[in-house]
Amino acid sequence: MSASQQKHDVFHAIADPTRREILKLLSEKELAISEITSHFPISRTAISKHLRILTEAELVSGRKVGREKIYWLHPEPLKELKHWLAFYEKF
Amino acid sequence: MSASQQKHDVFHAIADPTRREILKLLSEKELAISEITSHFPISRTAISKHLRILTEAELVSGRKVGREKIYWLHPEPLKELKHWLAFYEKF
DNA sequence: TTAATATAAAACCATTTGGTTTCGTTTTTT
DNA sequence: AAAAAACGAAACCAAATGGTTTTATATTAA
Numbered sequence: 001m002s003a004s005q006q007k008h009d010v011f012h013a014i015a016d017p018t019r020r021e022i023l024k025l026l027s028e029k030e031l032a033i034s035e036i037t038s039h040f041p042i043s044r045t046a047i048s049k050h051l052r053i054l055t056e057a058e059l060v061s062g063r064k065v066g067r068e069k070i071y072w073l074h075p076e077p078l079k080e081l082k083h084w085l086a087f088y089e090k091f
Numbered sequence: 092m093s094a095s096q097q098k099h100d101v102f103h104a105i106a107d108p109t110r111r112e113i114l115k116l117l118s119e120k121e122l123a124i125s126e127i128t129s130h131f132p133i134s135r136t137a138i139s140k141h142l143r144i145l146t147e148a149e150l151v152s153g154r155k156v157g158r159e160k161i162y163w164l165h166p167e168p169l170k171e172l173k174h175w176l177a178f179y180e181k182f
Numbered sequence: 183t184t185a186a187t188a189t190a191a192a193a194c195c196a197t198t199t200g201g202t203t204t205c206g207t208t209t210t211t212t
Numbered sequence: 213a214a215a216a217a218a219c220g221a222a223a224c225c226a227a228a229t230g231g232t233t234t235t236a237t238a239t240t241a242a
Contacts, residue, residue: 015106027182034218046201067209067218075182082176091166125188137231158188158239
């Protein structure tokens with residue numbers, strides 16, 4: 001692994017099905033952590049950890065609003081995935 | 092997780108950088124395990140485990156030829172990834 | 183026939199992963 | 213002012229991950 005690589009890349013971030021579901025939810029509208037959690041059978045803390053990994057991959061961003069933290073989708077890094085995939089289109 | 096999901100899906104298979112490099116090598120030509128191993132600083136056993144995960148995701152196939160096992164690329168499952176990605180193109 | 187090559191399988195190990203519970207802080211509601 | 217809501221951080225845990233070494237087996241080469 002090269003040193004320039006960030007800790008959690010896009011490939012790793014989307015490997016988990018829960019994280020992919022979070023991305024899908026956020027594609028509709030921005031949501032607070034508790035709202036995201038209400039869609040899953042796991043704890044808010046677990047969702048928070050997934051959000052941290054998605055944030056490190058720069059697939060989501062979050063801002064504090066009052067006592068809530070609102071997350072929204074940031075799909076640009078998926079371009080890396082698209083580019084990687086394009087190489088295999090010729091086969 | 093749905094019950095219909097196989098143990099190692101494409102998303103998981105491509106999450107590891109070594110496995111992505113193996114796919115790239117196999118995109119040029121089919122290779123025996125030892126030939127693949129010669130491109131990496133890790134053991135043949137470790138490469139074999141990666142090949143098993145890639146096989147479960149149906150991204151590669153292997154056949155025994157004499158004492159060698161030859162692996163080749165099987166890119167069809169990447170279509171699932173492409174389809175998943177397409178959803179996010181609109182953003 | 184003996185040695186070397188290519189692999190498989192198993193046991194083992196440290197670290198990461200994906201989850202939990204608990205506790206504390208800030209903000210809003212009553 | 214007190215209670216409730218939303219969150220962060222820390223400690224903890226079992227299982228998975230990505231690697232190793234060792235041992236055994238089949239095939240090819242000398």
